[in-house]
Amino acid sequence: MRRLRQLAERTPAGRERYVDLLRGLAITMVVIGHWGVTVIGYDRAGRPTGHSALGDLPWAWPLTWVAQVMPVFFLVGGYANAASLTARRARGGEATGWLIDRSARLVRPTTALLVVLAIAAAVARLRGADATEIRTVVWFATIPLWFLVAYLIVVPLTPPMYALHRRFGLVVPLVLVGLVALGDLGRLLGPAGLATGNYLFGWLAVHQLGFAWYDARSPDTPRRRRLPTSRRAGAVLLAGGLVALVLLTIVGPYPVVMLNVPGERLDNAAPPSLALLAVATAQLGLILLLQAPARRWLRRSGPWQVVIAANSVVLTVFLWHLTAAVLLVGLLDAVGVLPTPRVGSAAWWAWRVPWLLALALVLAGLVAVFGPIEARTRRPAPARPGTRAPGTEGTRRTPAVRTVLAVAGYAGVVAGLLLNSLTRKAAPEPLGLPAPALVAYLAGAGVLRLLRSGWGSRG
Template sequence: MGRLRKLAELTPPGRVRYVDLLRALAITLVVLGHWIDTVIVYDHPGHLTGYSALSELHGLRPLTWIFQVIPVFFLVGGFANAASLTSHRARGGTATEWLLDRSTRLIRPTTVLLVILAAGSLLARLIGVDPAEIRTAVSFATLPLWFLTAYVAVVGLTPIMHPLHRRYGFAVPLVLVVLVAAGDLGRLFGPGPLSGGNFLFGWLAIHQIGFAWYDGVTTAAGATDDAKADLRSGRSGLFAHRLPLNRPAGAALLIVGLVALLLLSVVGPYPVSMLTVPGERLDNTSPPSLALLALATLQLGVILLLYRPAERWLRRQRPWRAVVAVNAVVLTIFLWHLSAVLLLTGALVAAHWLPAPPVGTASWWAWRVPWVLTLTVILLALVGIFGPIEARTGRHEDRERKETGRSSAVRTMLVAGGYAAVVLGLLINSMVRMSTPEPLGIPPITLVAYLAGAGTLRLLRSAGRHLP
């Protein structure tokens, strides 16, 4: 508690605390949503199987508009990455060194998860567990990595996309939205592969709006000479790059987003559910659809409406300490929350007591209460074990960052290759079917590509600390 109190007290006066609150709230909703939605039962042959409760609870699908908060992660990520890159450049740093700094917090906790799951899978195989069952369990535990795949790719592209934002403003996300629309047409009418780009275009569009939010905040605060210069330049329309922070803008975005979401999902061809439900013709999240972008617009409107009161509230010590505590281990919480489900399920199976009331009944809803409470205890234990890795990484970044003002072309290519290898490894894992027999639970090519990329970035960071 003393360390958290100190971290909270050391918060810079100009920090936008609301961004950290949104990140903490988003992770909480993701975890609760997954835990409540997950149904684990025995199938007819007697094997454990899991599925989404939304496949049966049709009436609750509109609630996914609340629990689908991954767009908030990318919006907050855009804000944080713009702030970090701008500050880094102001100190004379290069985009290459910024990418190395940014990779640390993302990759170290993820590496720990993958290595432990692979080691656990190998142990399970040695005692005779079916490789297909191992893969099913590990696939479930690594479901959060689909988000990380997209986010690492977006972070890697930030040194390219941020200058585009500074030059072309809102024209950039508009182009990306048009590309998402083209991908959706491919899914609806063919060719289907046309939608593949949506996995990147959709999240990039939201991330770009995070840049505009950051510019809006710095302009309003008069925090940077760049912001003042932009204000004098009078850029407007599509080429403006500052998000208005006033309540009318928030209300307008909320209304536009809500109307578009209703037209697309209730009237149009898109599913109402913003989470994946087997059997639906379209999936709003994988890849991102126009309907998901409409939801992101609605969420942005709500965020702007609550911006100033939330900032005032976060000036109080207790709520801000809680936000600091969650953000110190936010990625650890996200990475391990489904592993907690596996641990609890394993314990219940070993005890020959796995309640399986029919989904949607009073008994099922009653079982959700001890289910979520027990998972919370398990996750807290996992965070206690693995959270310090993430927390220490953040502190080491602050102490060890060294601006050199230059990076060689070879170093830049190696950093880009490291990011690409990490993304490729995570992408392959998400594409291999859950039923594919894998003795290590994770495809070997995933481990090779991911560890090669992570190792390259680690070596480059270590070398960078010794640069003159």
């Protein structure tokens, strides 16, 4: 508590605390949402299995307009990335150094998850577990990595995309929305693969709005680059987003549900659709409407300390929350007390509260063990006036090499995570993860770690 109090007292006056609150709330809603809609049962072989309850609860589909909060995470990610990149350059640093440092907070907790899962899978295999069963368990535990792949692609694109924002402002997200519309048209008229580009265009559009929100802090910023942040603007965005959403889903061809439901004609979130961007617009409007009271509340020391504590381990919570479910299901099954009530029954609803509480306890234990890996990630100290930012010394002779290595490191990490996500859950993988995926990821993470240590920064 003393440490949190000190951090709260040292918070710069200009820090946008509301962004930190939104990040923590978004991840908390994802975790509770995943846990809350989970249905546990047994397959024909008598093994525990799980799936989403949304397919059996169509009345709950409009609730996903609030529960689908990944746009909020990309919005605050754009704000935070613009803020940190701008601060880095103000201290004399460059984009490559920023990118290398930015990787630490994302990659280190992810590496911990993958290494632990691989070791646990290897032990299970040595004890005679079936390779297909191992893969199924690991596949479920690594579902959160689908989202991380998209974000890890967006982060290295921040310097060029922020440069585009500074030149063209809000025209950039509008163009990206147009590209999403073309992708949607392609998958509505033809194969779903025609919308693959929407994975990039959709999340980049929301990320760009984060840039515009950051630039709105300064009245000297050209209007084309500033997001309107008044209550009136919030009301217009909320109403406009909801109207567009109703027209696209109730009248148009898009599903009402914003999360994956097998059998629906398309998935609004994978890849992002126009309907999901309408949700993002409505959510942005609500965020703007609530910002004034939220900022007043966060000026109090107590609430701000809670936000600091949550954000120090927020990625760890996100990465491990389905592993917590795997562990709890395995434990309850082992002792023969795993409840499997029918979806929508009174017993199923009654089980939601103890189920969430038990999962929270398991996750708390995992965060206590692995949270320090994220919380103790070293961040570069601010440079003194007249000095270069940390990690930039001697880079004049090798800036291109460092940039290529940094991009290659991110590419290896993304390739590894993407290959794991694309590998079917019933594949026989003794390590739970495809070996090429693990090698690619660890190689990329290793390169980024070497660059953060200063390797390659001197010619």
